[in-house]
Amino acid sequence: MLAGRNAVVTGGSRGIGRAIVERLCRDGAHVIFNYASDDDAAAEVVRKVRGDGGKVRAVRLDLADPDGPERLMSAAEEELDGLDILVNNAALCPAPAPLTDTDPAVFDQVLAVNTRAVFMTVRHAALRMRDGGRIVNISTANTVRTGPGISAYAASKGAVEQLTAVAAHELGARGITVNTVSPGATDTELLRANNQPQALEAVVGMTPLRRLGEPADVADVVAFLAGHDGRWITGQNIRATGGLA
Template structure:
């Protein structure tokens, strides 16, 4: 489809969660400001889904602010290698860990290897996710439903449970929700439901951990140009992706990452149980 409404070249990837190296144009992951302020100096962060998209942009932004980073991803080695290169270019170390975040044993392994490499954990970013469009609830089988919730929700429980004994006062947990949790999406029913669960998880965990001095917040992006998009939607849908926002375009990962930096550092010291909404101008309740 080539019309005045075309935003990106039509494209589709037949494998999920998709490869950033195959996208045209490539998502923008470099921080939008050249000024580093040392907001995360001395911190250690774990970022799931850190090989590409929002996760990559967060890893690079954290590194620029002084953090050491562990990225967790499923199997996208080429994308992960590029993220490592970008993080190391900022002068930070980057540990890469490949595996299924829906597996409790792997979640524990992530924590153990991060502690072995860096000695502590200060920031936990639960960002890994998957989605599978279906036109009707009748087309969502048990396997898809379980896979969606295992990756998007169960993984947050598993990794947080494994990390919690090692988090100290001042630590921050940041979960990636979605605008779909607030306005829904008729073709992403199970995905939207999982993101709604993440909002409830964030608020409830915040109440539980406030006495320990650990803050829990979330970011609910609108449409963002990541590998999940061409690997999920048809070429025609990709071409107009994000055009229904007030800004008439999708966001770039680099435009979302500053929300995570803010929630990870002391600038947000009086915030917990909250959700930030970088979504192209859509007004939502929550």
């Protein structure tokens, strides 16, 4: 359980991020999460969590802005009496396109959210997180199961995985664990927007557990790493893929 623990979750209004916020709150954590633009979705998360007796606050800001990560962490400092858990979930995943057709401006924006913001929030946590804290960075199975059209996304997440490994070494002496969770195909609005139904059916057919992942499947792995039971796991990349390597 996470009673008395304080958490920051990036990108917490929808999909996997929402499931993470709800699970951490259900386990007793006080959670601050950011969202970029969907006020209604964020308000719904807050309403549900508070209705269930949880403690949560939503902060509207765009992590693509250079000062976005610092503003989020400053807001958390004002709200919370310390930081114990950081989950970097926010990500941009543009529509698939060949590398030669990818606008450099899109590449820059993807790395701003998916990589730079993670670096900045982890840096903040390294300076201010209480000993014994937990950092979980969300990556993707696409860094292993690569394919055409995802150069910016895969590159941004590969960098996050390396940052995780280094931070685990640097923060381990303080009892702070740093891990990556890499989901496979997870049934979210983003997945369905970027993939044709037949492509998703093919993925299900190749997955040993014979279904798409659910956001809660990933959130449960994050909650394990964020809690006491995950204390001896650090520097790892947990592939939450239903068995699809």
